[in-house]
Amino acid sequence: MNLSKFGKKFTQPTGITQLMEDLGNANNSGNPDIVMLGGGNPALIPESNDLFVKELQALISSSKVDSMLGLYDGPLGFDEFREALADMLNDHYGWGLDANNIALSNGSQSNFFSLFNLLAGEMTDGSNNKILFPLAPEYVGYADQGLSDDMFVSIKPKINILENDSASDASHSKQKQFKYEIDFDVLEETLAETHRNIGAICVSRPTNPTGNVITNDELSRLDALAQQYQIPLIIDNAYGHPFPGAIYIDAKLTWNPNTILCMSLSKLGLPGLRTGIVIANHDIINALSRINGVMILAPNSVGPTLMTRMIKDKELLNLCRNVIKPFYEDKAATAVRVFDEVFADQPVYLHKLEGAFFMWLWFKDMDITGQELYTRLKREDVYIIPGHNFFIGIEDDWEHKHQCIRINYAKDEATLRKGLEAIHRIITS
Known part of the structure; x- marks a missing residue:
């Protein structure tokens, strides 16, 4: 296929397509043991979801649908x-x-x-x-x-x-x-x-x-x-x-x-x-x-x-104030607690959690790169995102960009713990 300049640019492998392909493959695999910590998917909060479904049902019952x-x-x-x-x-x-x-x-x-x-x-x-x-x-x-x-x-x-x-x-x-x-x-x-x-x-x-x-x-x-x-x-x-x-x-x-x-x-x-x-x-x-x-x-x-x-x-504002924010804030507190427990014996740095639902880990004093860690975890059906993809426009030889990974902690505690323990096992092996 003879592609245009546009076609060649937008069909090459990229960090975002890797992320979304991993997410799609994991979601469609049918493997119950997959630990998906790599995507940006928000949590399904039951109280919020119930309200959205109720609103949709009301629209279906009216002419607005x-x-x-x-x-x-x-x-x-x-x-x-x-x-x-x-x-x-x-x-x-x-x-x-x-x-x-x-x-x-x-x-x-x-x-x-x-x-x-x-x-x-x-x-x-x-x-x-x-x-x-x-x-x-x-x-x-x-x-x-x-x-x-x-x-x-x-x-x-x-x-x-x-x-x-x-x-x-x-x-x-x-x-x-x-x-x-x-x-x-x-x-x-x-x-x-x-x-x-x-x-x-x-x-x-x-x-x-x-x-x-x-x-x-x-x-x-x-x-x-x-x-x-x-x-x-x-x-x-x-x-x-x-x-x-x-x-x-x-x-x-x-x-x-x-x-x-x-x-x-x-x-x-x-x-x-x-x-x-x-x-x-x-x-x-x-x-x-x-x-x-x-x-x-x-x-x-x-x-x-x-x-x-x-x-x-x-x-909507009441929902965010009383349900969604407390839900994610509780997830953040759990993520910090589990991180503290799993990495108590390792020099791993955690970026201060101030918002959203991501953990950013920095392996400051270790030889393993984020890409190597991603590859080895993927073999164990554990998905994270290597950090170098996020340093847009920063020279590739800056060591720090290869020492970090991103994790989505909008998960249940057992899934998060399993993923962090897999990381701990690899960096200490």
Whole structure:
């Protein structure tokens, strides 16, 4: 098959396709002994799921299901949902949004493909703009989104080794832990030299893969730099406030016309509905509307229709506050406890758990690489993600990027323990 340049780029093996192929193969294998700690699938929370099923049944019993399944929405998505979401965010944060500040898509992955290629890559004047990640590691799904080659630049983090703490909350471990911080000296120097070729700054908060939540001060400084250089600031808020609200420290959510805030319904426990959300100024939203019209005609209606009444009646916020956040916070505390027990005798570092549902392990003083560990675990039907995939745009010879792995702890305790014990067995053999 004679492939185009586009075809060759998007059919080569990538970190995100490896992740999704592993997830699909494990889910379809029928093997009850598989330990899947590698995917980004949220947990199925019974109380939440019951509410979603009840809402779907109510839609089926009403005439709304006919329009949900039988009619196209406009290219920005279901109007009633966008209006309800704008009202909710205005009530909650005082942002002054209207429905035309919001665009929907078939999942966040689709949004980032559109946004990255809208703002960066080969420009009309012949120059090439890049997407700047101010804090690596970052979400593996960003890495191969660019239509142009070499479209991403990342700043290495500061690695802050934290004091041991016997506290029992989700963010503390009795074992060695650390936290990544933005190196603003390098970031400011990079922007001063290259800002004319930076199309956007992008950061996830909480961060997939590490569970890091950049501080309010770090976010404020990023916003100030973005506005200083008139560069859009993209915030991937898929795990953040107000839904699903999987943040375990103080973290304020902000928006202004220079911010592009990306949200999702997936982490509520609805990944199959593929609903991504962009909140931005009208120019960005108009551009996304035209891209949607070309690429997908219109976003699917099921997720937005399912959530509209729950948003209007404030039921969704109550669900996040009283069910979803406590569920994941309890999972985080369990993950820390099990980690402490399994690795009590080993120099393994855990990134401080501040949000989302991922553990990021750093094998600082060991010879084994994340890729080697991934390969050996896979032979035992234990799936994790090697960390080097998440260091987008960072030179390959940086040792740290090969010393880390990501684990999804949105599992039952027995599954998590089995996976961590398999890791312990391999690194001590």
